[in-house]
Amino acid sequence: MIEVENLTKTYVGRTAVDGLTFSVKPGEVVGFLGPNGAGKSTTMRILAGFLPATSGTAKVNGFDVFHQSVKARQSLGYMPENAPLYLDMRVKEYLQFRGQLKGLHGKDLRKRMGEVMEACVLTEVRRKIIGTLSKGFRQRVALADAIISRPPVLILDEPTNGLDPNQIRHIRDLLHAYRAQQTILLSTHILSEVELTCDRVLLLHKGKLRADDTPKNLVRRLRVARDVQVEIQAEGTPEETFASVTGIRKITEERVDGSWRRFTLRVEARGDIREALSDLALKKQWPIRELHLEQPRLEDVFVEMTSGD
Ligand SMILES: Nc1ncnc2c1ncn2[C@@H]1O[C@H](COP(=O)(O)OP(=O)(O)OP(=O)(O)O)[C@@H](O)[C@H]1O
Numbered sequence: 001m002i003e004v005e006n007l008t009k010t011y012v013g014r015t016a017v018d019g020l021t022f023s024v025k026p027g028e029v030v031g032f033l034g035p036n037g038a039g040k041s042t043t044m045r046i047l048a049g050f051l052p053a054t055s056g057t058a059k060v061n062g063f064d065v066f067h068q069s070v071k072a073r074q075s076l077g078y079m080p081e082n083a084p085l086y087l088d089m090r091v092k093e094y095l096q097f098r099g100q101l102k103g104l105h106g107k108d109l110r111k112r113m114g115e116v117m118e119a120c121v122l123t124e125v126r127r128k129i130i131g132t133l134s135k136g137f138r139q140r141v142a143l144a145d146a147i148i149s150r151p152p153v154l155i156l157d158e159p160t161n162g163l164d165p166n167q168i169r170h171i172r173d174l175l176h177a178y179r180a181q182q183t184i185l186l187s188t189h190i191l192s193e194v195e196l197t198c199d200r201v202l203l204l205h206k207g208k209l210r211a212d213d214t215p216k217n218l219v220r221r222l223r224v225a226r227d228v229q230v231e232i233q234a235e236g237t238p239e240e241t242f243a244s245v246t247g248i249r250k251i252t253e254e255r256v257d258g259s260w261r262r263f264t265l266r267v268e269a270r271g272d273i274r275e276a277l278s279d280l281a282l283k284k285q286w287p288i289r290e291l292h293l294e295q296p297r298l299e300d301v302f303v304e305m306t307s308g309d
Pocket residue numbers: 011012014015016034035036037038039040041042043081
């Protein structure tokens with residue numbers, strides 16, 4: 001559905017996208033991640049036909065975005081970052097106008113406007129001037145615009161940027177509703193959203209692809225130190241006793257809550273000392289009310305792969 005090969009984009013003196021190759025299969029929801037300036041928006045703009053590449057090829061729904069640009073654009077719904085909308089138009093007028101531009105007319109257009117306004121919860125504000133709507137509603141108008149012509153491919157550049165948690169959840173539910181019918185490439189900085197929504201992650205750094213895998217595999221392969229939290233009742237200096245457990249790199253006492261003491265033990269990558277700790281506590285007769293090993297998150301993968309150099 002999306003095929004990108006050796007794509008490069010150079011702005012005056014600066015390479016924003018550097019020999020990028022990836023593909024997105026039909027029906028996949030792929031998260032496009034990377035720090036600010038990694039080249040995500042540039043790639044998406046090229047795919048949407050808004051920007052020419054310096055070299056390389058890109059295809060959407062089998063159509064080359066440079067040589068068959070009309071066909072490629074007809075196959076996709078694009079929601080740019082800070083989507084530009086006609087602020088003095090009413091929601092309904094705007095969607096009608098955009099639907100007509102995308103080739104919908106008459107009954108089909110009216111039916112489709114009703115459907116997208118309902119899906120994006122815009123029916124109640126359909127007569128409102130877009131400029132008077134909150135950011136969340138404007139994002140929904142932009143999303144309704146992207147999906148109105150039922151495109152098989154959606155390219156969404158930070159669709160939840162600037163939204164509150166309720167609005168983010170709403171957009172996520174909308175994407176879930178559409179995922180069966182569409183191929184989606186989605187850029188976002190909200191990694192918990194990617195873990196919940198995306199089948200696969202493309203991680204970009206300085207214009208190059210750093211990772212291409214499922215969120216689960218990326219996390220599984222990660223080798224970073226992890227923390228174990230333990231809360232016990234103990235007198236004296238239990239940290240000295242903890243130190244006998246192999247694999248512990250650092251021990252910090254976090255807080256005291258009445259007679260309960262909470263420690264964070266940093267352990268080596270993939271180390272799991274929970275059993276050893278519980279044996280130790282049993283031997284010492286320390287009551288335990290929490291013993292928890294933090295699981296690495298996609299955020300750890302992101303930091304590991306994009307920080308440093
Ligand atoms: N029109 C432009 N002219 C010159 N440089 C640009 C232009 N647009 C983007 N860049 C540069 O290209 C690089 C990639 O930018 P891009 O907007 O694609 O990154 P991004 O990954 O989308 O970042 P963000 O998460 O902040 O949206 C950045 O260094 C940016 O400054």
